[in-house]
Amino acid sequence: MPELSEVEVVRAGLARHVVGRTVTGVEVLDPRPLRRQDGGAQAFVDRITGRTVTAAVRRGKFLWLPLDDGRALSAHLGMSGQLLVRGTTTAAASEPDPEPVSAAAFLTDPSAQHGGRPVDLSATEQPRYVRDISTSPRHLRVRLHLSTYPSADPSAGEGPVPGAGSGDGAVLDLVDQRMLGGLHVVDLVPTADGAPGGMGSPEPLLPADATHIARDLLDPSLERTGPGGVVTRVRASKRAIKTLLLDQGLVSGIGNIYADEGLWEAGVHGLRPGAAIGPRGVARILESTAEVMRRALEAGGTSFDALYVDVEGASGFFARELRAYGRQGQDCRRCGTSMLREVLGGRSHTYCPRCQTRPRRSR
Ligand SMILES: [Zn+2]
The missing domain is CATH 1.10.8.50 (Helicase, Ruva Protein; domain 3)
Incomplete structure (x- = not known):
C-alpha cells in the first residue's frame, strides 16, 4: 500500500485539477476496478455521469471526491493504481509547476491523445515508471471525461488553477497494472463526532463504507487522550x-x-x-x-x-x-x-x- 504522503500528493493533485469539473462521460475499458460498486459497472456510469466534483478529501489513506448530489466517488489505489489527469494544461503551461509543494508532475508524452501533458497525480519528479504504464492501453481501466470549469474565476485556495481548464477536454484515468485498485460511488454519511470527515473539506461527512476508518494521526479532530482516546x-x-x-x-x-x-x-x-x-x-x-x-x-x-x-x-x-x-x-x-x-x-x-x-x- 502507498504511505500517507503519497495519498496526500494524489489528494492535493485532484483538488487542483479535478475539483469543480463535471463528469461528462465514462469509458469502462475493464469493469474489474468497479467491482466494489453496488449494482456493477452500469450503476457506476449512471451515478457518476453528470455529477460535479466538489472536493478532494482524505482520511488516513482513504480518498474520496464528494459529488454535487451528496454522494462521493471513492478511489482505492491498491498497490499499483495511478490516477492520471490528462489535458488540463495547454502547451503554454508546459513548464514544471513552480509552486514548491506542487502535487503535479508534468511529463513529456508524445503519444498523449488529449493534448498538453498528462498530470501524474502520484508523482512529482521524473515519473518514468508511471509513464511506461500510463501509455500502455492494457493498463488503462477506467476513463472519466471531464468538463471545463464552469467559471473562469474559480475560488481561491485549493481550487482549480485559473485558466487551466479552458477548452481542454480533460480526462481522469485510472491506470492499474495489478488490478487491486478501484473506483465506486458511495453515499456520504455524517461523522459520529460532527467534526470534518477528513483533510480537504470542512463538511462533517464521510463515505458510508469508511465509517470504520479512524481519524489519522495528523487530524486535529483525533481524540488522543480521554476515555475513548x-x-x-x-x-x-x-x-x-x-x-x-x-x-x-x-x-x-x-x-x-x-x-x-x-x-x-x-x-x-x-x-x-x-x-x-x-x-x-x-x-x-x-x-x-x-x-x-x-x-x-x-x-x-x-x-x-x-x-x-x-x-x-x-x-x-x-x-x-x-x-x-x-x-x-x-x-x-x-x-x-x-x-x-x-x-x-x-x-x-x-x-x-x-x-x-x-x-x-x-x-
Ligand atoms: Zn540503537
Whole structure:
C-alpha cells in the first residue's frame, strides 16, 4: 500500500485539477476496478455521469471526491493504481509547476491523445515508471471525461488553477497494472463526532463504507487522550504496539514504514503489548510517529519519485531519511548497534536491539 504522503500528493493533485469539473462521460475499458460498486459497472456510469466534483478529501489513506448530489466517488489505489489527469494544461503551461509543494508532475508524452501533458497525480519528479504504464492501453481501466470549469474565476485556495481548464477536454484515468485498485460511488454519511470527515473539506461527512476508518494521526479532530482516546485504547489492549499502530480502526494513516520509524524514535520494540506501556510512553510513540509522517509529507510533495518506490511505498528521497525501516544489518543511527529485522503480525519489523529492548516473554 502507498504511505500517507503519497495519498496526500494524489489528494492535493485532484483538488487542483479535478475539483469543480463535471463528469461528462465514462469509458469502462475493464469493469474489474468497479467491482466494489453496488449494482456493477452500469450503476457506476449512471451515478457518476453528470455529477460535479466538489472536493478532494482524505482520511488516513482513504480518498474520496464528494459529488454535487451528496454522494462521493471513492478511489482505492491498491498497490499499483495511478490516477492520471490528462489535458488540463495547454502547451503554454508546459513548464514544471513552480509552486514548491506542487502535487503535479508534468511529463513529456508524445503519444498523449488529449493534448498538453498528462498530470501524474502520484508523482512529482521524473515519473518514468508511471509513464511506461500510463501509455500502455492494457493498463488503462477506467476513463472519466471531464468538463471545463464552469467559471473562469474559480475560488481561491485549493481550487482549480485559473485558466487551466479552458477548452481542454480533460480526462481522469485510472491506470492499474495489478488490478487491486478501484473506483465506486458511495453515499456520504455524517461523522459520529460532527467534526470534518477528513483533510480537504470542512463538511462533517464521510463515505458510508469508511465509517470504520479512524481519524489519522495528523487530524486535529483525533481524540488522543480521554476515555475513548487513542492512548487509552492502546493501553487497554494486550496486542503488540506495532500491530495497534497499523490498526486503521484505532488510528489511520500509519503504514509499516511510519510504524517502524516512530517506534525507533520512541525507543520501543514493536512486540511490546499496548497494556505494558505507560500513558506517557504511548503519547511519545504517537508523537514521534506523527513527526515522521509530517516529514514524509514535506518530502512527498517535492521529491517523490515513483521510479524508486518500493512495495511499501518508500520513495527514494524519503528512504535516505529513514532510521529504521529497511536498515536491517546496518548500524543504528543512535547507538551504532547492528539493526535487526523480524516478522511481526505478518509484516517486517526493523529495530535496534539496544535502543528498543525486545520483551522477554513473547511467543
Ligand atoms: Zn540503537
